[in-house]
Amino acid sequence: MLDPRKFLYRSLDPEEAKRLASKHLAHCDDGELYLQYSASEAFGFDDGRLKTADYNTGSGFGLRGVAGETTAFSHANEISAAAIDRAAATLKLLDPAKGQPAPPPARTNQAMYTSDDPLSAIPFADKVALCQTIDAAARARDPRVAQVAVSLAASWSVIDIVRADGFVAHDVRPLVRLNVQIVAQDGDRRETGYHGLGGRYLYDDLFKPETWNRAIDVALAQALTNLESVAAPAGEMSVVLGPGWPGVLLHEAIGHGLEGDFNRKGTSAFSGRIGERVAAPGVTVVDDGAIGSRRGSLTIDDEGTPTRRNVLIEDGILKGYIQDRLNARLMGVEPTGNGRRESFAHAPMPRMTNTFMLAGNDDPNELVSRVPDGIYAKSFGGGQVDITSGKFVFSCTEAYRIRGGRIAEPIKGATLIGNGPTVLTKIRGIGNDLELDEGVGICGKGGQSVPAGVGQPTLLIDGLTVGGTATA
Structure with missing residues (x-):
């Protein structure tokens, strides 16, 4: 079997990489030489x-040294001793470490996904043919289908993390994704539906007819539903959030506020509140990067720390934050396996992996029956959040009015407006139907984008502000 590391060491010997890391990082509190080769494709x-x-x-390295709270970072798209020596000039800006260097990460033999390359396993023509087949099948589903867009993408990344103390961690990361978007038209009205799925596995699952046919069915159903939608109401009302992808609201409105850097600096609405009640009883939120083949999973994070299940909120009580090595050291806690970076050209920071709320005991239909007048949000599009205040705005891509405890007509143009920490205290019911999203999440922070996962059970929330174009 071909050793993936050969892509990293075409112009640099592995022992030389260790020598260079030791030479340039010996006087730092922490840091690493991060080597990466990546291949990607998109149709x-x-x-x-x-x-x-x-x-x-592409390939390259990032050289990072840390002294106290100060980070020196440089990178290049050439993996060679000469390039690393040149990059090390940046480290001279650091004050020499005054204490013992931070210990290396723990070792692990876990593997959250295959190391095989998804790009080379299936011929180019077969990938194009799949897109064509999906397009034709979607257009044949319903005469109202006016337009279809199909995208197929994959990446394969090989990394080595080399430290001054001789520690070397290695990971190979596959990632695939399929998106289907359908525009349905009835008269002059046109509406859109979308479904995507993927994860850290090979293309094989996406090529199964049952997989891509379901993607068509979900996207088409959403488009046809939106053709029947009426203007969304406006005002404060009870909201039921569906399971799975609506957990993106949890990710944005609450998850970012639980990242270590914001809390170390005191800029999060959750800063200094560990041990306090921050959510309704029964609310348990975890970040778990060690779930097999999930989009947000990692065998190790981008500092070499093994990923794990981190309980952030337990039964409504704030238990901890997600941490990279720098912020964990400065806060006197352990790293949690959440030091992530977009590529070798970026320094790591604390980021979410798969973040979700655990299931409760309520029947989802019973939660809807409790609402005399409100909305049911099944899917979300874009959203924004202010980390300091926790205020958020999210747009619904598929939502329904609830009337008399029953899901009624679909609505269009609904936005949910609220405050993350406040919303946690307004949860009145937690369904027994936890679902994770199907592998489409992309998380942005500090100019970096990384794949992430979300999830939740059905939730009943009292008193969310709904923005719409009709009166409640």
Whole structure:
């Protein structure tokens, strides 16, 4: 079997990498030489034909030294001793470490996914043919289908993390994704539906007819539902959030506020509140990067720390934050396996992996029956959150009015407006139907994007502000 590390060490010997890390990082509190090779491809099938087909490979390193609270970081897209020596000039800006260097991460033999390369396993023509097949099948589903867009993408990343103390961690990360978007038209009205799925596995699952047919069915059902939608009400009302992808609201409105850097600096609405009640009884929120093959999972984070299940809120009580090595050391706690970076050209920071709320004991239908007048939000699009205040705004891509305890007509243009910490205290029911999203999440922070997962059970929330175009 081909050793993936050969892509990292074409112009640099592994022992030389260790020597260089020891030479340049010996006087730092912490840091690493991060080596990466990556390959990616993307196919875009739109308007009945292939519009884009991209393939990229790249490699490089990031050299990071940490002294106290100060980080020096440099990078280059050339893995060689000469390039690393040049990059090390940045480290001279650091004050020499005054204490013992931080210990290396723990070792692990876990593997959250295969190391096989998804890009090379299936011929180019077969990938294009899949997009074409999905396009044709979607158009044949219903005469109201006016437009179909299919995208297929994959990446394969090989990394080594080399420390001054001789520690070397290695990971190989596959990632695939399929997106189907359908525009349905009835008369002059056009509406859109979407479904995507993927994870850290090979293309095989996406090529199964039952997989891509379901993606078509979900996207088409959403588009046809939206064709029947009426203007969303406006005002404060009870909201039921569906399971799975609506957990993106939890991710944005609450998850970012539980990241270590914001809390060390005191800029999060959750700063200094460990041990306090921050949510209704029964609310337990975890971040777990050690779930097999999930989009947000990692065998190790980008500092070499093994990922794990971190309980952030337990039965409504704040238990901890997610940490990288820097913020954990400065806060006097353990790293949690959440030091993540977009690529070798970025320094790590504390980021979520798969963040979700655990299931409760309530029947989802019974939660809806408790609402005399409100809305049911099944799927979300974009959203914004202010970390300091916790205020958020989210738009619904599929939502329904609840009337007399029953789901009624679909609505269009609904936005949910609230405050993350406050929303946690307004949860009045937690369904027994926990679902994780199907592998489409992308998390942005500090100019970096990384894959992430979300999830939740059905939730009943009292008193959310709903923005819409009709009166309640």
